[in-house]
Amino acid sequence: MTDSHARTLETLRDIDARLHRLFEVVDETDETAAPPDADPLATLRRARSQVDAALLEHQRQAADDIRPGGGSCVLQWNPPGTPPRRLVLDPDSGGDGWTRRELEWTGSGWRMCGHDTVHDVAISAPAEPRYPDPVDPPTLDTLLEWIRGTWPHPDPDVLVFDSTATAEQGVVAAVDDELRYREQDSHQWYTVTDKEELYHHLQQQGQPAVQSLSETPLTRLQFTPSPLTNDDG
Incomplete structure (x- = not known):
């Protein structure tokens, strides 16, 4: 690794650490969160996710794997x-x-x-x-780790499986540390109790991607009611 690359990596790590400390301070306050489109923290969180991805790629390269x-x-x-x-x-x-x-x-x-x-x-x-x-590609465990803890954010991160000719788009949200899966046209969500279910979706729909919930057709409400009574389509 060249000196230039080393300095760039060190800068990314410093930015990542500073953003992490900032989020910890903000999450401890009782202030009402602003809407996602008016909240600069949403932009910072997305920036940090990009930093995390860059650091992960470097770690993979450094491991010579x-x-x-x-x-x-x-x-x-x-x-x-x-x-x-x-x-x-x-x-x-x-x-x-x-x-x-x-x-x-x-x-x-x-x-x-x-x-x-x-x-x-x-x-x-x-x-x-x-x-x-x-x-x-990032493992499923890594992708799930990226979305955990983001549900309290104004625009949480979710895991998205693309639609295919035989399957609807599927979205996984980590709500209070519980993984909940819902398809775009489904009338309810269900709890993911076995990660083998997600491996099955990967085989049928390809590698999922981490996106903001606002980038999907679903909303918070469609992941929070009881799966037994939720019928909002």
Whole structure:
């Protein structure tokens, strides 16, 4: 890591720590929160989430767990409605062939879908790097940690699973440390008691994203009534 990168990282850490202390002070006050569009703290919280993402990416790079070494070639992409995928070509020790591995993201790691040996591999790539290095997506545990504790905020963070041809958009909110899942057209929410349910949604709808609740069609009211009596559509 260069000196410039080190200074940038240290600055990000300092900003992150200062914002965290600011939020702790504000959350301890009894003042009425302003609407999200008029609350500068909502902007600061979104900025901090971006800082957190930058720090997480650096930690992954520092751990040297981004891609296989030894001359391996890695192609990673996010197909719509399905989990992220990787195609890895590992050169054989003898230099006569390559092992091709197809991997699928499970929400906690990579699962091998298939592998074989290929020969006469030819690779064409831009002379100048135009694409980022492959990075593991955030795990479900990490994503859930990002949304926990944000429900008291004017515009809390939620976990969003995109809609597909067979599934509605799904939103997970952490209400008082309880994970609640609701689909866009559902008449009620339900409590997530087993994270395997979320892994299932990931397999069916792809990697979820952290968004502000205001960016979804749902509102606070649709996550707070009793799931037995809530029928607000």
